[in-house]
Amino acid sequence: MSQADDLKRFIEDVPGFPQPGIVFRDLxxxxxxxxxxxxxxxxxxxxxxxxxxxxxxxxxSRGFLFGVPIAQRLGVGMVPVRKPGKLPxxxxxxxxxxxYGSNALEMHVDGIAPGDRxxxxxxLLATGGTAAATRRLIERAGGxxxxxxxxxxxxxxxxxxxxxxxxxxxxxQY
Amino acid sequence: MSQADDLKRFIEDVPGFPQPGIVFRDLxxxxxxxxxxxxxxxxxxxxxxxxxxxxxxxxxSRGFLFGVPIAQRLGVGMVPVRKPGKLPxxxxxxxxxxxYGSNALEMHVDGIAPGDRxxxxxxLLATGGTAAATRRLIERAGGxxxxxxxxxxxxxxxxxxxxxxxxxxxxxQY
Numbered sequence: 001m002s003q004a005d006d007l008k009r010f011i012e013d014v015p016g017f018p019q020p021g022i023v024f025r026d027l028x029x030x031x032x033x034x035x036x037x038x039x040x041x042x043x044x045x046x047x048x049x050x051x052x053x054x055x056x057x058x059x060x061s062r063g064f065l066f067g068v069p070i071a072q073r074l075g076v077g078m079v080p081v082r083k084p085g086k087l088p089x090x091x092x093x094x095x096x097x098x099x100y101g102s103n104a105l106e107m108h109v110d111g112i113a114p115g116d117r118x119x120x121x122x123x124l125l126a127t128g129g130t131a132a133a134t135r136r137l138i139e140r141a142g143g144x145x146x147x148x149x150x151x152x153x154x155x156x157x158x159x160x161x162x163x164x165x166x167x168x169x170x171x172x173q174y
Numbered sequence: 175m176s177q178a179d180d181l182k183r184f185i186e187d188v189p190g191f192p193q194p195g196i197v198f199r200d201l202x203x204x205x206x207x208x209x210x211x212x213x214x215x216x217x218x219x220x221x222x223x224x225x226x227x228x229x230x231x232x233x234x235s236r237g238f239l240f241g242v243p244i245a246q247r248l249g250v251g252m253v254p255v256r257k258p259g260k261l262p263x264x265x266x267x268x269x270x271x272x273x274y275g276s277n278a279l280e281m282h283v284d285g286i287a288p289g290d291r292x293x294x295x296x297x298l299l300a301t302g303g304t305a306a307a308t309r310r311l312i313e314r315a316g317g318x319x320x321x322x323x324x325x326x327x328x329x330x331x332x333x334x335x336x337x338x339x340x341x342x343x344x345x346x347q348y
Contacts, residue, residue: 089186
């Protein structure tokens with residue numbers, strides 16, 4: 001069985017969530033299975049190791065679930081990118097539009113230092129709006145994006161077109 | 175240097191956040207340091223191993239940062255407890271009051287099976303409202319609470335009094 005087929009068994013389709021016409025890809029069965037989680041973390045981490053990142057940037061909140069274990073595997077730190085008003089110190093802010101509306105993301109100004117090479121981690125690549133906003137946050141702080149790592153990619157939404165020329169890996173595609 | 179003193183160097187005090195009179199304990203420097211994170215994950219995970227949990231329950235969203243790596247260390251799965259409306263399938267719901275208002279938490283009904291012994295993980299023990307609501311969710315699903323693991327405990331708020339008789343560990347106290 002391919003790696004994608006293996007992991008797909010742990011992703012449950014939920015039609016009509018969060019609104020009619022959308023099929024939500026629910027990762028909670030993957031989280032619930034320690035072996036499948038280990039395989040997902042290893043696959044993303046091993047690929048990312050070749051990009052030589054100095055830091056992982058995880059996007060709130062499902063990106064947090066994968067960001068820390070991948071960062072630990074790579075031996076680097078993790079910087080959270082959060083919804084507005086959650087980070088307590090001085091932040092950078094970027095607006096984005098996403099599949100179901102619009103919003104903004106914030107990152108501490110000292111999260112990324114000039115010269116940092118960031119691996120951006122999230123559970124899902126959809127339109128690419130949040131990942132692209134995260135890239136802008138990293139670049140405004142003086143860093144560069146080493147790559148993007150996702151568990152799931154929704155190919156019809158063509159999020160890759162928003163991500164610039166850094167390498168992108170997704171483990172499971174729909 | 176004690177473990178608490180070691181980790182405290184990576185927690186930054188932010189006075190006046192999220193409101194005047196509150197000192198926010200900011201964990202982002204801890205996340206940014208891979209060695210300090212490893213030590214925190216190991217300390218909580220090693221303690222929890224003695225409780226023989228069958229699953230980790232992590233509370234959105236900073237509990238996600240510690241829940242997955244601790245679960246991986248223990249070789250068990252992780253179940254997310256989330257703010258209302260985020261989980262796509264059938265959920266249980268519990269209301270709680272917290273330091274700055276009131277809210278509710280939800281867990282998938284199939285997240286915990288009868289007989290599961292859950293380790294509840296969050297970044298911070300304050301009033302204990304969210305941790306106690308999470309305990310109620312687990313018990314309604316037929317599980318029991320093996321223990322509670324926090325990075326930080328705010329002792330003045332006496333959150334432990336809300337947690338019943340399961341063992342509690344915090345790594346850093348204020």
